[in-house]
Amino acid sequence: MKLMHTRLPDFYTKIEAAAKQNDPNMGFSVSGLENVKTAKLASLRVGRVEDEITEIIEDKDIKKVEVVLATENPETLYTVIIKGIEEDGTCKKIILENMMLSAPTVETHLFGVKEIIDRRANIKK
């Protein structure tokens, strides 16, 4: 099971379906992976997220589900690929470089929220 993975478009479809399972007018948005065009996501986590969305919409006060994917480590290491392109579009030369990026942490989503249930694994608590 741990090796099974869900296609990125299927993830989007599944979580929206979960949000709207009782009410097609339930508001829904997902953000955080805008730059990722193709990917596979851990299936067991997709199932858990669908189940957790189901739990969220049980509350009749909830009118919209917002799903945000943020990096667990707020200081992410990127590889910068600097490409030199020829007139015909061929890439002739590449220099690879590191880029450390420090972004606002998960706490920016938590301020003032009444109930926070942390089900993340492998997090020091």
Add this chain to the structure above:
Amino acid sequence: MKLKYRIIPQGAADGMVPLNWVFIDKKDVKECGLTDLEACYAVGKALGDDCAAVDIIDMDAVTVTSDGIMAPGAVVGVASVDHGLINQNYGYLNISPLPYSDQMIKEEPHMKQWLMDEYKGRPLHRGPSAEDRGNRGPNNENMTMTGRIANNNCGSEVMNMVEMTEILAPYFGIHEIMTDGEVTIGIAGPVVSVGIGMVVSERHGRIFGGKNLGAYRAGMSAHNSGKYAKTVKQDYPAIAAPKSVLAEHTLRAFDIGLVAGRDIGCSPAVLSLAKAYGKPIDLDNITERAWIELESIGITREKLEAPSNVMSREEVIAHADEIIPGMDGAKKYAVSDICEVRYVEI
């Protein structure tokens, strides 16, 4: 019981300070019977919905600047607080004392300063141990992050990641804050931008080096950015000590025989002081890449080799403002004019 803390609030120094920066004396933390982390939470709670970078300083310890000059006092813990929260994995970083060893003195010649009478026997804190770094990965810097705030390089570069602002404080600036002295606040400019990169190699250094020695040794530039090094940090505000303070401590390193560009970094400040004080500079040990950066701000081998009047210790310190190149448009402030002392009930 109340915990005392110092805060340079956002907007201080004629608007130059872009975010709250808190400094807590380790002695005050101990007096309140708190851990360093508990002290950070207490201050975070006192700030309500606001955010701040937090440094905890042990004034009885010693530390080392990134270019290898030993200084009294040390940052022993750093945190980022926002809305009273501290991120569980990345929000706090302890900086443990480093044990003395003959190997350290051999591999890190600038550490001979630790054997001087004024520093001998005092605990040394520079960068965190592997245990201090906790869940941080090998690619994580010595940084804390919570919400909007990041506190990097063991409490010397703090940022608001939402407003994308930042301010620097080389360690001697922090020492002035803790001793109610005087600071200079200005825009870092090209000289400071280049100087920040001229580091020494250490294990568990403030910025570089963990279990292994940092890859950048004296004579090299960690920026390694060629003609762009003078721009990489030039636009950020910085809080520095008076140049006479920097001169006094740097001359001590020269007095025990440490050589600029070999044992201590080749920053513009170190090179300028060595030249004025008539002390040797290992010009051949300064790498070609470092020379590109130095030359971009007008420091050339030719100028350093040219004959010049050698000054006494007293003269160098008295003329430090003219000798050491520094920030752009900097203004002097009494710490009491920019820094508030506050108390939080424990």
